[in-house]
Amino acid sequence: MSVQNxxxxxxxxxxxxxxxxxxxxxxxxxxxxxxIPKDYSAANAIRAAALILADQKNRSDVPVLQACTKExxxxxxxKMVVQGLNPVKRQCSFIPYGNVLTLQxxxxxxxxxxxxxxxxxxxxxxxxxxxxxxxxxxxETGRKKILKHVSPFESYGDAIKGAYxxxxxxxxTKNVEIMTMPxxxxxxxxxxxxxxxxxxxNFPDQMACKTVINRATKTIINSxxxxxxxxxxxxxxxxxxxSADVKTHISQNxxxxxxxxxxxxxxxxxxxxxxxxxxSIPVPTTPFEAAPPAxxxxxxxxxxxxQPQSTLFPY
Numbered sequence: 001m002s003v004q005n006x007x008x009x010x011x012x013x014x015x016x017x018x019x020x021x022x023x024x025x026x027x028x029x030x031x032x033x034x035x036i037p038k039d040y041s042a043a044n045a046i047r048a049a050a051l052i053l054a055d056q057k058n059r060s061d062v063p064v065l066q067a068c069t070k071e072x073x074x075x076x077x078x079k080m081v082v083q084g085l086n087p088v089k090r091q092c093s094f095i096p097y098g099n100v101l102t103l104q105x106x107x108x109x110x111x112x113x114x115x116x117x118x119x120x121x122x123x124x125x126x127x128x129x130x131x132x133x134x135x136x137x138x139x140e141t142g143r144k145k146i147l148k149h150v151s152p153f154e155s156y157g158d159a160i161k162g163a164y165x166x167x168x169x170x171x172x173t174k175n176v177e178i179m180t181m182p183x184x185x186x187x188x189x190x191x192x193x194x195x196x197x198x199x200x201x202n203f204p205d206q207m208a209c210k211t212v213i214n215r216a217t218k219t220i221i222n223s224x225x226x227x228x229x230x231x232x233x234x235x236x237x238x239x240x241x242x243s244a245d246v247k248t249h250i251s252q253n254x255x256x257x258x259x260x261x262x263x264x265x266x267x268x269x270x271x272x273x274x275x276x277x278x279x280s281i282p283v284p285t286t287p288f289e290a291a292p293p294a295x296x297x298x299x300x301x302x303x304x305x306x307q308p309q310s311t312l313f314p315y
């Protein structure tokens with residue numbers, strides 16, 4: 001199908017998914033099963049996400065709206081709405097894993113959520129090899145405190161020793177999160193690129209700051225009353241985009257040239273086994289049924305802590 005012929009179909013699929021998601025949100029709101037953050041327009045965020053997804057393709061150059069199931073797309077949009085994230089502000093991204101679309105919260109999104117739970121501001125800095133840096137731990141409160149950070153201009157561009165983030169809460173308290181470069185690298189190693197992407201290579205100081213901010217804000221988010229709403233999708237922990245695409249390709253083409261049947265010389269026993277296997281395949285019963293979890297393999301970049309999480313919408 002040509003690009004010109006695909007465009008109307010993709011547009012229609014996008015409209016259908018938007019309508020399905022908005023309808024589901026209205027149903028959840030009617031039963032008080034969902035609480036949308038104040039000053040957040042779910043309809044605007046969903047329509048903005050649909051426009052982004054209409055132009056997004058997976059690793060096989062297939063439009064995401066065609067490659068991924070409507071159920072997974074709707075679930076990703078619902079998770080975006082519940083967390084009050086805006087894709088236009090780059091607070092979240094949509095990552096296809098085979099035929100499943102997942103939501104990845106970016107560090108800007110983590111900051112936005114943490115501010116709803118009492119965070120006033122967060123500032124992060126990288127520590128270079130030539131810097132004079134010192135901190136202490138208050139023995140009474142256990143809180144870290146930066147005593148000194150002198151960073152000569154000449155040290156900029158040197159190797160990075162670590163990074164820290166200072167979080168100020170609305171009540172005036174301050175928390176300091178400090179990570180050494182080995183700790184930061186360990187976090188990067190949880191991702192698909194292992195810290196070897198162009199962004200990590202060209203801007204290691206900024207990426208280090210993002211990592212320490214993620215850790216600092218995660219403590220605030222995970223200590224909230226509804227922390228389970230912000231947990232990562234287990235699929236993003238168990239899969240990588242490449243492995244998911246390979247699994248999808250195998251599942252779609254495994255028996256393409258050798259259909260099972262009497263004409264191919266299969267024995268009754270083989271046919272019975274095939275029929276029993278087919279019966280065991282789970283069939284979605286509602287538009288929002290979650291896909292079955294994948295085989296555990298190395299985690300994706302957005303789940304840099306590598307902790308298994310629960311699914312938000314187990315329909």
